[in-house]
Amino acid sequence: MAKHGKKYRAALEKIDRTRAYAPRAALRVLKDTVTVDFDPTVEIAFRLGIDPRKADQMVRGAVVLPAGTGTTANVAVIAVGEKATEAQEAGADLVGADDLIERLSAGELVDELDTIIATPDQMGKLGRLGKLLGPRGLMPNPKSGTVTMDVGRAVRDTKAGKVEYRSDRQGNVHTVLGKASFPIDQLLDNYQALFEELQRQRPASAKGRYFRNVTVSTSMGPGIHIDPARTRDLLEEEDIPATVA
Numbered sequence: 001m002a003k004h005g006k007k008y009r010a011a012l013e014k015i016d017r018t019r020a021y022a023p024r025a026a027l028r029v030l031k032d033t034v035t036v037d038f039d040p041t042v043e044i045a046f047r048l049g050i051d052p053r054k055a056d057q058m059v060r061g062a063v064v065l066p067a068g069t070g071t072t073a074n075v076a077v078i079a080v081g082e083k084a085t086e087a088q089e090a091g092a093d094l095v096g097a098d099d100l101i102e103r104l105s106a107g108e109l110v111d112e113l114d115t116i117i118a119t120p121d122q123m124g125k126l127g128r129l130g131k132l133l134g135p136r137g138l139m140p141n142p143k144s145g146t147v148t149m150d151v152g153r154a155v156r157d158t159k160a161g162k163v164e165y166r167s168d169r170q171g172n173v174h175t176v177l178g179k180a181s182f183p184i185d186q187l188l189d190n191y192q193a194l195f196e197e198l199q200r201q202r203p204a205s206a207k208g209r210y211f212r213n214v215t216v217s218t219s220m221g222p223g224i225h226i227d228p229a230r231t232r233d234l235l236e237e238e239d240i241p242a243t244v245a
Helices: 006-012 023-032 081-090 098-105 120-136 151-160 184-200
Strands: 041-048 060-064 075-078 094-096 115-118 162-166 172-179 211-218 224-226
Touching (some): 023 224, 041 184, 075 081, 075 098, 098 120, 115 120, 115 151, 162 172, 184 211
Antiparallel strands (some): 041 211
């Protein structure tokens, strides 16, 4: 196992790994641990109290982050006629139908796109690309709003900072929170939007404590634990130690 570099270890020393921070305090520490010369992505992981073996406890959906993600998504839309025109007018990067599906089938574009949106009538043809698009998170899905007749809104939402999420086999949800250069208040706005969205998606059959752990980090930095019980204390500056779960 490769050892972490000197800068990483220096960043780690600024974190009390035995405690969980209030959200604002965690983000303040995170900003102080950035050691790279570029603007890194801020990532967040929620450990949820769900049983990922049960289909009715999968947590999946999408949410528009109020402050955006800090990057502009490359969006393709599979549609014809008026809906293709609507997608173009909304700012889609690529619009097509059979021609675009053919290019995707050949392996083109899949490493360049962030999101594919499709109208329901196109899913029969697009569905055969599940093994290619699924592992890359590109297969359109009604739950994430990417299979829709309202393609204009879907494109605008995605460009504005919509992120998709899905619980993994360990019951974790990993997604983007923004960029390290964002003001703390903007990161808090995005955090609150994600937290409330996941709360709304809590499976009815989930038992016990739902938010088990929350960890925030930059893409190349150490993780910082957030106490999910203190999410309502978004304005809190002082931090009271809490034991990491």
